[in-house]
Amino acid sequence: MSSVETHYQSKGLEEFSVLFTPIQLGTLTIRNKFFMAPLTRDRNVPDNIPTNLMVEYYRQRAKGGAGLIISEAMLITQQGTLWPHAPGIWSDEHVRAWKKITDAVHEEGAYIYSQLWQVGRINHIDTPQQVASGEPIYAPSAIQARPGYSKFRMLPGNPGPSMPVELKDPRRIIEQFRHAAFNAKRAGFDGVEVHTGGGYLIHEFLDTTTNKRTDEWGGSVENRARFGLEVLKAVTEVWGPGRVGMKLTPAGGYNDIGMPLEETLETFNYFITEADKLGLSYMMFLRYEVSRDEFRDGKGRGTPHDVISTYRPLVINSKFFTNQSYTPLEAAQHISSGKVDGVFLGTAWIANPDLPKRIEYGIPLNTSIDMGRLYGPKDGGVLSEEELAKGYTDYPFAELPLAN
Structure with missing residues (x-):
């Protein structure tokens, strides 16, 4: 038994012990199971290039004991988003900026994966980045998302997403994912996570409410899954086996997406089974969370079901990870019971850059999150680095007890 394990067991914290044990992820040996989920923080001010302040933010959480960090979602190409100051990974300038972060981690x-993201129809034609791109908004079909809480707060009147145009050649976007994966490798990341959920582009191809195509990219389950699978294949060709993960949200609900249960099960059973053949390092499933669903007239947009019991049997060649409203204790319990291989924590990392150390030494977690500063300037404005640091890199490390 290690000295660390003896310490937290003596403190009555043996139920957390599984979080302190290593895990093999592809060819990487992760030092523990304290995983940090992708967290939108919007500090890429004034544009979409990661800053030195972000270097400090990621360094803090790696220094605090994280085993694996997934970056905030990064855009594979210039496009608008629901929030300003989202980072990109499409240019040499992005590569150089992210390299400072990966070096620090x-x-x-610690290890760090980049999360690759194409927003699809959850976009507005008047956002600065979309205007600068000179491109239309692409989606599988020309179906506009209802506003819900998908609002562009940096635009006058807080509008919802614009009407998209049908993507004529999905292979063009597949190549953009490939290029982004290559750039992430140049930037020193240890792998990439493809965002296949959230109501964004890959999810839109999977879902029958957003994909009404009659060509090889729509209609049957196999055709609707084709785009996401081809993206995963392209990214895996860049990285090789064991270095590509993906994030899934089969329960839907977010960004006006979700199918009836029967269609959901048929679609995701196929998509997950085929993806599991590609040599992925892991799949991360978001549990259904009622607070993340969109309700109209008392009816939710999502498809509530138990994603762990439903999809765990399908994941044979990859690690099965989960996320969404976990406490560290519940995460440890789910891993210890064999329900999952690992859990990504999100909220707990915001105000606790030293999360593992606090649990190891029985120090209470800081639960006081500065919600007003959770994100950067929502109106798209530019704040000073001192202002941006508040509620971001100024959460303190706990004082550890002196060794006996």
Whole structure:
């Protein structure tokens, strides 16, 4: 038994012990199971290039003991988003900026994956980045998302998403994912996570309410899954086996997406089974969370079901990870019971850059999150670095007890 394990067991924290044990992820040996989920923080001010402040943010959490960090979602190409100051990974300038972050994380003994993202129809034609791109808004079909809480707060009147145009050649976007994966490798990441959920482009191809195509990219389950599978294949060709993960939200609900249960099960059973053949390192499933669903007239947009019991049997060659409103204790319990291989925590990392150390030494977690500063300037304005640091990099590390 290690000295660390003896310490937290003596403190009555043995139920957390599984979080402190290593895990093999492809060819990487992760030092523990304290995984940090992708967290939108909007500090890429004034544009979409990661900053030195972000270097400090990621370094803090790696220094605090994270085993694996997934970056905030990064755009594979210039496009608008629901929030301003989202980072990109399409240019050499992005590569150089992200390299500072990956170097900092590695210096502290952690690993980091980049999350690759194409927003699809959850976009507005008047956002600055979309205007600068000179491109229309692409989706599988020309179906506009209802506003819900998908609002562009940096635009006058807080409008919802614009009407998209049908993507004529999906292979063009597949190649953009490939290029982004290559750039992430150049930037020193240890792998990539493809965002296949959230009501964004890949999810839109999967869902029958957003994909009404009659060509090879729509209609049957096999055709609707084709785009996502081809993206995963392209990214895996860049990275090789064991270095590509994906995020899934089969329960839907977010960004006006979700199918009836029977269609949901048929679609995701096929998509997951085929994806599991590609040599992925992991699949991360978001549990259904009622607070994340969109309700109209008392009816939710999502498809509530138990994603763990439903899809765990299908994931044979990849690690099965989960996320969504976990406490560290529940995460440890789910791993110990064999329900999942690992859990990504999100909220707990915001105000606790030293999350593992606090649990190891029985120090209470800081639960006081500065919600007003959770994100950057929502109106698209530019704040000073001092202002951006508030509620971001100014959460303190706990004072650890002196060794006996």
